[in-house]
Amino acid sequence: MDSGKVVENIYLLVIVTLISVLQNAFFAQKVERECNCQNTHTSAFERVSCANRNCMDAYPTFLAVMWCAGLCLSQAPAAFAGIIYLVVRQKYFVGYMGQTSQSTPGYLFGKRVIFFLFLMCVVGIFNFLLTRHYGSDYKEYVETITSASSALLLIP
Amino acid sequence: MDSGKVVENIYLLVIVTLISVLQNAFFAQKVERECNCQNTHTSAFERVSCANRNCMDAYPTFLAVMWCAGLCLSQAPAAFAGIIYLVVRQKYFVGYMGQTSQSTPGYLFGKRVIFFLFLMCVVGIFNFLLTRHYGSDYKEYVETITSASSALLLIP
Amino acid sequence: MDSGKVVENIYLLVIVTLISVLQNAFFAQKVERECNCQNTHTSAFERVSCANRNCMDAYPTFLAVMWCAGLCLSQAPAAFAGIIYLVVRQKYFVGYMGQTSQSTPGYLFGKRVIFFLFLMCVVGIFNFLLTRHYGSDYKEYVETITSASSALLLIP
Numbered sequence: 353m354d355s356g357k358v359v360e361n362i363y364l365l366v367i368v369t370l371i372s373v374l375q376n377a378f379f380a381q382k383v384e385r386e387c388n389c390q391n392t393h394t395s396a397f398e399r400v401s402c403a404n405r406n407c408m409d410a411y412p413t414f415l416a417v418m419w420c421a422g423l424c425l426s427q428a429p430a431a432f433a434g435i436i437y438l439v440v441r442q443k444y445f446v447g448y449m450g451q452t453s454q455s456t457p458g459y460l461f462g463k464r465v466i467f468f469l470f471l472m473c474v475v476g477i478f479n480f481l482l483t484r485h486y487g488s489d490y491k492e493y494v495e496t497i498t499s500a501s502s503a504l505l506l507i508p
Numbered sequence: 509m510d511s512g513k514v515v516e517n518i519y520l521l522v523i524v525t526l527i528s529v530l531q532n533a534f535f536a537q538k539v540e541r542e543c544n545c546q547n548t549h550t551s552a553f554e555r556v557s558c559a560n561r562n563c564m565d566a567y568p569t570f571l572a573v574m575w576c577a578g579l580c581l582s583q584a585p586a587a588f589a590g591i592i593y594l595v596v597r598q599k600y601f602v603g604y605m606g607q608t609s610q611s612t613p614g615y616l617f618g619k620r621v622i623f624f625l626f627l628m629c630v631v632g633i634f635n636f637l638l639t640r641h642y643g644s645d646y647k648e649y650v651e652t653i654t655s656a657s658s659a660l661l662l663i664p
Numbered sequence: 665m666d667s668g669k670v671v672e673n674i675y676l677l678v679i680v681t682l683i684s685v686l687q688n689a690f691f692a693q694k695v696e697r698e699c700n701c702q703n704t705h706t707s708a709f710e711r712v713s714c715a716n717r718n719c720m721d722a723y724p725t726f727l728a729v730m731w732c733a734g735l736c737l738s739q740a741p742a743a744f745a746g747i748i749y750l751v752v753r754q755k756y757f758v759g760y761m762g763q764t765s766q767s768t769p770g771y772l773f774g775k776r777v778i779f780f781l782f783l784m785c786v787v788g789i790f791n792f793l794l795t796r797h798y799g800s801d802y803k804e805y806v807e808t809i810t811s812a813s814s815a816l817l818l819i820p
Contacts, residue, residue: 358517361670364743365734369727372750376723379716379757404535405565409717411532412568412724415525422521431520438528445535514673560691561721567688568724571681578677587676594684601691 359424359480366420370473373466376413384460396449403448407441410462417469424476426495429502430469436505437465468505472498515580515636522576526629529622532569540616552605559604563597566618573625580632582651585658586625592661593621624661628654671736671792678732682785685778688725696772708761715760719753722774729781736788738807741814742781748817749777780817784810 359366414437422430444461475494483489515522570593578586600617631650639645671678726749734742756773787806795801 361739362734364739365731365746368730368743368746368750371747372723372727375750375754376720379719382712382761383716400538404539405561405717407535408532408565408568409720411528412720412727415528415568415572416727418524419518419521422518427517427520431524434521434524435527438524438531442531449538556694560695561717563691564688564721564724567684571684571724571728574680575674575677578674583673583676587680590677590680591683594680594687598687605694 359476360484362423363477363480366424366473366477369416369420370470370477373413373417373470377466380410380460400449403445406448406461407445410460414462414466414469417466417473421469421472421476424480425472425491425498429495429498430472432502433465433469433472433505437462440465465505468502515632516640518579519633519636522580522629522633525572525576526626526633529569529573529626533622536566536616556605559601562604562617563601566616570618570622570625573622573629577625577628577632580636581628581647581654585651585654586628588658589621589625589628589661593618596621621661624658671788672796674735675789675792678736678785678789681728681732682782682789685725685729685782689778692722692772712761715757718760718773719757722772726774726778726781729778729785733781733784733788736792737784737803737810741807741810742784744814745777745781745784745817749774752777777817780814 414434418430418434421433440462475498479489479491479494483491570590574586574590577589596618631654635645635647635650639647726746730742730746730749733745752774787810791801791803791806795803
C-alpha cells in the first residue's frame, strides 16, 4: 500500500481542514447557545426547512472529516462511523418534524461521531509524523484499536 | 493506470457518501413538498437570498457526487455532467430572481444530472467489486456506455 | 513524486470545480448587492445565526478550492492560505456579533484568499497542460513563486 505517500501529499491540508472543523464547532456552539429561546409556534414548513438547513449546515463538515479520517487512518471504521452519523441525522430530522410545541432539539447533533472521526484524523496525522521523523510505525496497532473502539459508537 | 488501487482505498467512503446523498434527497423532497404554499409577495432581497441558499444547500452534494463519479468510473463524462449541472443551476438562479408573483420554481433542480452522476458512482463501485471478487473487468465497456449516454443529458 | 499522475486523473474535475466556484462568486455578489439595506434592529440570535449561515455558505467553496490548489500545485502555500482564511473568518464572525446597530459587514469575506487559491489552481492546471502537450515543466519555478507570493496575503 502506498497509503503513506498519499498522506505525505495531503497532511497539511488535512490539518487545516481539522482546524476549520474546530472553528465550525465553535460557531455552531454559539448558535446553539442562542437557539434555546426560539422556535415556538412555527408552521410545518418552517420546521422542516429549519431541520433541513441545520442538517445541510453540518454536511460539509461531516464529509470533510469522514474523508480525512478514511484517507489518513483506515477506511472501514470511518465508513462505519459515517453510517452511524447518518442514522443519528435521520433520527434528528424526523424528531424535528414530529414535535409541535415542545422544546425542539438543539442545533447540533452527532457530536460524538464527529468527535470520533476528528480523533481518527488527529491520530492518523500524528502517526504519519512519527513514522516520518522517527521511523516507528504504529499504524497497525492504531487501526486495530480504532476498529475496536468504533463499536463504542453503538452505545446510545 | 492505478485507478483500481485508488478505488480500493476509498470505496467504503464512496458508499457512505452515496447513502448520505440519498438522505439529502429525502430531506430536500420533504422541503419541496411543503414549499409550494410559500414565497408570495417577497422582496428582491428575500428572493435572491432564497435562490442563493437553495443553490448552496445542494452544492456539497453536487461536489461529492461529481468527484466520486469521476474517481470511481471516468472523469470526462463526470465533468461533462458537472458542466450541464452548472448551466441548469444558472438558469434556476436567474429564473428565481426574474419572476415576481407567479409560482417560483421549487426547491430542487438538476435532479436528472445528480441522478446520472449517482448512477455512475454505483456502476463504478459495482464494477470494482466484480473485478475484485470475480476478476472480470467491464470497465472499458462501461466507460464507453457512460460517455455515450452522458450525451442524453443534453435533451431538455 | 507521482503528483503529475494524480493531476492526470482529476484535472477535468478541478476545472469544473473552478467554474462552479466562479458561479458561487457570481451568486454571492448578487446577494451582497441586495444585502446592504437589511439587517437593522436584529436580535442577538438573528445576528449570530446570520453570521453562521454566511460562514457555512462559503465553507464548501473554500474547502474545494483549498484542496484543489493543494493537489494541483503544492500543499504548503495552500495550507498557509487556508490558515489565513480561517483567521479572516474568525474576525468576520466576531465582528458580526459585536456590532448592534451600525452597518454590519457584508455577505462576503476572505475574497483575496479565495482568489489567491483560485489562481493557484489555474496555474497548476495550466502547468499540467503545458507539461503534457509541450513537455516543458515549470512546476518548480511556479512553486517557488507561489510560496513567496503567499506571504503577500499577510498584508492587511
